[in-house]
Amino acid sequence: MHAAAERETLVSVQGVVKHFPIKQGIVFKKEVARVHAVDGVDLEVRSGETVGIVGESGSGKSTLARCVTGLHPVTSGRILFEGTDITKLSGAGLKAFRKDVQMIFQDPYGSLNPRRRVGSIIGDPFAIHGLASGAERKKRVQELMELVGLNPEHYNRFPAEFSGGQRQRIGVARALAVRPKLIVCDEPVSALDVSIQAQVINLLKDLQREFGLTYIFIAHDLSVVRYVSDRVGVMYLGRIGEAAAAGDLYERPRHPYSAALLSAASIADPDEAERAERIVLIGDVPSPIDPPSGCRFHPRCPKAEERCTVDEPELEVKEGDAADHLTACHFPVEPGENLAREHAGIRQESTEPELPEVEQ
Structure with a gap:
């Protein structure tokens, strides 16, 4: 973490608020309420790290992710x-920013146009930013496909002809095209099988090492x-409650x-899982x-x-914590x-499955 601390800050989110208005009316719509999706978030992302x-x-x-990428105005x-400050960009400045920041979406099928061939989908960034055309674009698209573990010969296939994991690799290739x-x-x-999840995650880590990428x-x-x-x-209801080294x-x-x-996370070791206490809010x-x-x-x-x-807690370093361990709580959990066990507001739930009674 000392090396990470020396890295330059790539993204700095400062007091970002994103509200979505709720309107009523047929002809004259009137705002009656707002959804507080993101409500005062501060976050720093350093070059070359994963947050x-x-x-x-x-x-x-x-919503925070879409604000960072400029898809939602703050x-x-x-x-x-x-x-x-990317919130003030427009025109050529916004286009240049979007070349440096790309996004991989949750649904590997919904984020791809089913009527277009994979080669044109991955090649779109080259066309939009004027980086390559014709035979050169096809060559670079096929190189990207090979880089992410796809067969370059499948350049002319449609997304429906690929599996879920392969479709997500198409999304990775498209995001990587302009070297963001x-x-x-x-x-x-989240939409992939467990074994495929591991493959995609390892691919992302390999690409990060090779190209010096930064991930949120x-x-x-x-x-x-x-x-x-x-x-x-850790986010809760539009705000970050805690941020620290993993x-x-x-x-x-x-x-x-x-x-x-964290108590709800699955544990692979059966002995450790048996001893674990699940906290249910x-x-x-x-x-x-x-x-x-x-x-x-x-x-x-x-x-x-x-x-x-009545008193909103500040996101700050608590006594005894590392300098990069921030917590927004008046009464933080002590070691x-x-x-x-010690508080009535939370009850303990056993993680062991209940077995049916066997009649003697």
């Missing part, structure tokens, strides 16, 4: 890419995020939500239309006190503290 983003569905992970805040500096991976393996990696699978990430940010966060989570989330995730005041996690938090309901 993982985890959280429940609806936490704002994908409501407020700044996103700096190599020192340039940053690739945002929005749950790139969004996923639900905590074990996948730990494997690929240098640093991890090993540090997984071994010593400080935010109660992080601890509960009570209650439902509040609506992003009307988020709670103060700390947004306080309605479900076992350590919440009156201060948590050795067992939330399931």
Whole structure:
């Protein structure tokens, strides 16, 4: 992590807010509420590293990713890419930025036009940015296909003629075509079989080493995020609750939500899985239309006190933590503290399956 700390900052997200208005009316539409998808996020991504983003569905992970790539205009805040505020870009400046930032989408079929051949899909970036045409473009597309593990002879096939894993490799090839500096991976393996997931993840890691790529990696699978990430940010209801080096966060989570989330991760070792205690949060995730005041996690938090309901915690270094371990919590989890046993707000659930009774 010392080497990572010396790397230059590639992306700096500063107080980014993204709200989606809810309107009513037939002729004259009136805004009646807003969805607080992302609500004041600060994040830094250093050159050459992988930053993982985890959280429940609806936490704002994908919206944040689309703001970073310029697909969603921000409501407020700044996103700096190599020192340039991309929220103010337009025209040629925006086109140049999008050459440096690419995205791999979750659905490997929905993100590909089923009516177009694979060669033209992968070749689009070359045409858009004027990098190659004709025979040269075909040659470079086939080189990309071979690089990601596809048969170059399948240049003229349609996406439906490929498996799910192969289609995701097509998406990787398309993202890699213009040699971007940053690739945002929005749950790139969640729709794939486990064995295929491993192949795609290893491909991404190999490409990162070969081309010096920087990744923002969004996923639900905590074990996948730990494997690929240098640093991890945990999002809840539009905000980051904790951010730290991957090993540090997984071994010593400080935010109660992080601890509960990590306890739900699958464990390969059956002996360790038998000893593990799963923490199950009570209650439902509040609506992003009307988020709670103060700390947004306080309605479900076992350590919440009156201060948590009115005072929003800052994302900061807590006493005894590393300089890059940030937590937004007034009462962080202490080393050795067992939330399931010591607090009534969370109940403990056994991870062992219940076996049917056998009649004697």
